[in-house]
Amino acid sequence: MDKTDGSVRVRQVIDRIDKMPSLPSVAVRILEVVQDSKSAARDLAEVISRDQGCTVKVLKLVNSAYYSFPYKITTVSHAVALLGFDCIRSLSLGLSIFALLQTKSEDHPLDREKLWEHSIGCAVWSGLIGGKVPQVNPEEAFVAGLLHDIGKVLFNEYFKRKMAEALRASEINGTPLIVAETRLLGIDHAGAGEIWAERWNLPPLIRRAIGYHHEPLGLARAEDENIRKIVGIVHVADQMTEAAKIGSAGETPLPALSPRLWELLQVTEETCWGLAPQVAAEVQRTRELFRLSEEGQPAVAGEPAGAADSTGRFQPVLQRVSTLAEWGADQEVLLREILRESAGVLNGAAALFMSVGDASLRCVASEEVPTSLHLTARRFFAQGSGRAGDEPAGPWFPLGEGDHLIGLLWVFRPEPLTQTEREFVQGVRRELLRVVKKMEESGQSRWRAQVLGQLLEDSAAMTLLTGLEELYPTLVGRGKEIARADAVTLWLVQDDRIVPVAAEGLPAAKLPRLSALPEESWAGWVLTSREPFLVESLQSARPGAERDLFRWLGYEGHLLLPLEGAGKPLGVLALHSLTSHQWAGSEVALLSTFAAHAAVAIDNALLHKSLLDQMEELRRAQAQLVQSTKLAALGELSATIAHEVNNPLTSVVGYTDLLLKSTPPDDPSYETLKVIEAEALRTREIVRELLDYARQHERSVKAVDINDTLRSVLSFTGHRLVMSNVEVRERYTHELPPLSLDPHQMKQVFVNLINNALDAMPDGGVITVGTFFVPGADRDWIEATIQDTGTGISPEHRRRIFEPFFTTKEEGRGTGLGLSVSLGIVQNHGGEILVESAPGKGSVFRVRLPVAPVAAPVG
């Protein structure tokens, strides 16, 4: 060999290498991702994801049988997380570089397709062997195997003549190709490849694999063990791939492989050969990966588009479409790709219309389509269900599921479609359906996210609605919107029944109360099991009261959700559909969240109401207490005053009387004395009542029949009643239990009430006296009522009538103490006095006394 000649030739090769296009940008960026940085994984995923082609290939590969993950890996980040930074880095690097090597021109000395297949075969075999060798990453072996022959690509492309010569020499003479290459080109493909890899700054492993795949054992001992092993693997795989005639790289396989290899790799030759069937299968699959070229390579190498073989040209397109449909990440882009491919191969135009999520119409097309098309598409959608199952009409191919129309494919060409072409379109339609369904799902999840967002806002607002009258209708209204149901009903537990409280979309009046037993009603079952209850259609539904109810009302599908209060079930929220409905898990989950919020809101509102009620009761009790205290204090004071006043009063009364007895009636002083006497007597009355008032706590209690008390009071006041032109009606409940009370004091109370009634009816009227038994929660009561048809009490006065000294009577009539004394007496007996009155409508005074065990002796 002429060394000078050789070195000149080498330089030629090197110059050529230097002129090669640079590494694809994605590969450059991948190489730039710093391994040790904290965000390495994330950065890598991001870099790869930006390159559509790379993404698709990486995902396809990681989901292949190599790894057999139980579920599909759908994003690069996921892949990086699961398989590791190194693995994905190697893979993506290899794939992106390899793609670059698919060149356009023809007439290669080494059949490009065969070289391609050989490289893939070597990659697959290396990967499989790598899986068997301890401490080796199969992915790294795969990539090394994939790129090992890039030197040949260089020669094939730019040194065609010399390469052809070398190949011929190798074939005829049996010289190893690398020897022939060195002679003719000054350097073999391994060396040239390694230099090129160096220019590209590829990792050492790949460089070594490229450079030493023919002499793996030539690597220095100092070289990293991992690298030595992998280069060894590539060598083995290279040889076996050639021997198995998977593709061809223009080499003759060695007759035997060095035993030291097996020592290095710690596997046997048999094991490696045993992988052959697996390799064959994998190779086919891996080839698919590389059909997806960004530059829109022809589907089959060497065959121009529009060939006469119609089946032949559709199949690959369909395959590509299928792969895109499965793996494509950006759905907009891939839809357009699919449509373009389809339109391209048919020489026509294609468009896809979809109604996604928010019910608007979206269109993706291979090229500009006339607007009239949009209108036609809308009409199809408006007709809605029923079209999906139909045979395609003209250029329109509906995409649907059962009765539900999801999309419309339009494929047009001036000439009518042949049968084969129609079959192709059907295939594309299937693939598109897949994509569109995925989009609808993600559209649905966007809708779900939106609804969830709204839900969170709403629930905050809902919990502020403490008025139950507002809350219930709001809940059913919102529920109907969110669930997009035909009707929503809300049921709450009351004692041992389930009661309808609100409904939206169907008349609430038609809803009955339901039993709370699980075997008798669906709602009962929900309350017991505390789980959602799904009814797809009435036919297959569990028996229960609701089944007949909704058959009658005409609703087929139902979803019942439990409303859980703090610690106990509150009720059920039910959604109804006029047609049968398959409730999706995600739907149920979303609506259960809504139900949970609703339950919180209801619980709050009920608590609020109960709090308000309690507060009201407390206020009343407090008011009464204050009143009692006031009265008591007043009582004591009054007693003291009264006693003091009694003495001088005796004198005044007495002396005035004496004076009157010694004064003739016609004396001018007589009238004056009369006035004095009257006033003195009135003072006596006041003092007497004051003292009565003060002495309320003194009583002697007996068991008394209230009816007897009232009868005796009526006879006592009888004359006055008659005189006042008042009719008396007695309405006693007989056989009332006896009450423990002080009869004298109680008579005082009734006399007071009757007198008041008489005062209210100056022109006559009717007094109705009645007694009633009133059962209560913890004790029973007897109520005695005095009703009159008199002038009534205005609301402002009604509040004050029990106040001491408050009177509406004119000067000189009444002391204003009667009712306050009466109230005091009744309260001391543990009872209360209630008033109902309105001006002009008369009044009713109800004296309520508790029925208690009789302690005092009867008498």
Add this chain to the structure above:
Amino acid sequence: MRILVVDDEPQIMQLCVKILSRAGHEVEGVTRGEDALLKLAAGPVDLLVVDYKMPGLSGFEVIRRARNFQPAMRVIMITGHGTREVVGEALGGGLNGVLVKPFTPDELIQTIDAASSPAQEIS
């Protein structure tokens, strides 16, 4: 009748004396229980009108001691509003009448008349 009026309030005592004199009785009045006893020991009295609450000897005390030497004497007690209490106590001691202050002169006369009829005791 011979009547003795005992009340620590002079006006009331005088008033009773006047009213009863006008009614034709022989009346004397004192303002202290001790003085009453002196009077009662000195000569016969048909009717004693005595206030329940007095400083020094109470009305009941006067009655009890006076019964020692005037067993046939009738007794009327004047009281403020504590009727029941007086009645209760009186059931043991025996009173012939109770006057509740403030009373009118007519009430006084009526009570006296009622008390002076034979064998009359409050029950």
